[in-house]
Amino acid sequence: MKVVLENLTKIFPSRNKKSNEEVVAVNNFSFTIPDGKLIGLLGPSGCGKSTTLYMISGLQKPSGGKIYFGDDDVTEVSTENRGVGLVFQNYALYPHMTVKQNILFPLQNLKGADKLSKEEMLSRAYEAAKLVQLEELMERKPSELSGGQQQRVAIARALVKMPRVLLLDEPLSNLDARLRLQTREEIRRIQRETKITTVFVTHDQEEAMSISDMIVVMKLGVVQQIGAPQEVYDNPVNLFVAKFLGTPPINVFNGHVKGEKLYIGEDAVLEVKNVPDQEVIVGIRPEGFYLAEDGALSCELSSIEVMGRDVSIVSKNAACTAPVIRSIIDADTPINPAAKTVRYNLRKNKVFIFNKETEERIYFEVN
Numbered sequence: 387m388k389v390v391l392e393n394l395t396k397i398f399p400s401r402n403k404k405s406n407e408e409v410v411a412v413n414n415f416s417f418t419i420p421d422g423k424l425i426g427l428l429g430p431s432g433c434g435k436s437t438t439l440y441m442i443s444g445l446q447k448p449s450g451g452k453i454y455f456g457d458d459d460v461t462e463v464s465t466e467n468r469g470v471g472l473v474f475q476n477y478a479l480y481p482h483m484t485v486k487q488n489i490l491f492p493l494q495n496l497k498g499a500d501k502l503s504k505e506e507m508l509s510r511a512y513e514a515a516k517l518v519q520l521e522e523l524m525e526r527k528p529s530e531l532s533g534g535q536q537q538r539v540a541i542a543r544a545l546v547k548m549p550r551v552l553l554l555d556e557p558l559s560n561l562d563a564r565l566r567l568q569t570r571e572e573i574r575r576i577q578r579e580t581k582i583t584t585v586f587v588t589h590d591q592e593e594a595m596s597i598s599d600m601i602v603v604m605k606l607g608v609v610q611q612i613g614a615p616q617e618v619y620d621n622p623v624n625l626f627v628a629k630f631l632g633t634p635p636i637n638v639f640n641g642h643v644k645g646e647k648l649y650i651g652e653d654a655v656l657e658v659k660n661v662p663d664q665e666v667i668v669g670i671r672p673e674g675f676y677l678a679e680d681g682a683l684s685c686e687l688s689s690i691e692v693m694g695r696d697v698s699i700v701s702k703n704a705a706c707t708a709p710v711i712r713s714i715i716d717a718d719t720p721i722n723p724a725a726k727t728v729r730y731n732l733r734k735n736k737v738f739i740f741n742k743e744t745e746e747r748i749y750f751e752v753n
């Protein structure tokens with residue numbers, strides 16, 4: 387089931403009686419979510435991710451725009467009749483019911499033509515439980531389960547009604563690090579098996595990058611960029627997106643362009659054909675540096691951290707906007723830990739420059 391968002395907008399009235407400032411939680415969001423794909427909706431807290439998801443689910447009414455499931459306009463259709471499965475951060479299972487009863491619950495409320503026989507309900511519940519690998523735990527109470535297992539019950543409960551669209555709002559936030567990793571892989575597997583079009587909301591870029599077919603990066607209610615995770619990482623449209631994706635994060639410098647050369651401080655670090663003279667912001671991915679004796683960018687060496695296959699070099703440069711630069715170098719590269727300075731050359735496709743005022747990307751020829 388493809389999901390079409392057309393100029394979707396949500397405006398909340400001011401909560402503050404003294405000011406009339408309304409909140410534009412979601413601003414003119416248009417996107418077609420392809421059938422059967424998992425979309426990661428990503429951005430910092432407050433950027434409008436949940437509001438978008440609630441509008442897709444029908445829990446909130448848009449102030450403007452339309453939502454289609456396939457060719458059906460569902461903008462005015464209630465949540466119950468939209469055929470969506472919802473999973474939230476706090477999974478809110480019924481504590482007095484067993485796993486089985488929790489999963490059965492949504493089916494027992496079906497009415498009229500949708501009403502199922504007891505056998506049908508049980509068979510559906512066991513099918514959903516199998517998908518999330520809970521068959522062995524059907525008689526337990528939620529309190530007898532780990533956080534990850536409880537979240538899997540919540541997912542089974544969302545799947546049991548065979549939703550057309552699955553909507554997950556930060557479903558892993560309450561889990562510890564190891565379970566998060568495991569459960570996110572589970573979600574990916576379940577999504578691949580069921581091929582249900584899924585929207586997965588998270589503020590964690592690594593989580594979104596690792597499981598999504600496509601990511602949507604939002605800021606203050608406005609979509610910044612949509613694309614395959616690698617594509618967005620390799621080609622951010624602005625400084626915000628460049629900074630939001632990647633660990634360690636991109637290194638940011640004040641720089642300038644003069645005579646088609648990019649300068650960081652006094653160092654001419656790259657040729658940037660056809661870019662007019664101006665002050666710019668320079669972003670360099672950690673893997674964009676390599677050591678060279680006559681390297682163009684000179685930095686003060688702080689420390690070297692060996693991480694197995696790679697080495698992380700921590701260094702300093704007055705033009706860097708952060709206290710330190712983190713670069714990732716192949717462990718085979720010889721480096722003198724006693725040296726005071728390190729010299730880098732840059733990989734051109736890992737360096738991005740941005741307009742100083744608008745922070746929009748300025749493109750230059752990479753070859």
Ligand code: ADP
Nearest residue numbers: 398399409411430431432433434435436437438
């Ligand atoms: P996210 O899920 O990305 O953290 P939300 O979608 O929850 O962000 O919120 C987006 C913006 O809308 C925020 O500024 C938030 O304060 C505001 N907002 C959310 N829900 C309401 C509401 N019911 N009334 C007023 N403002 C709201």
Ligand code: MG
Nearest residue numbers: 432435436437
């Ligand atoms: Mg939210």
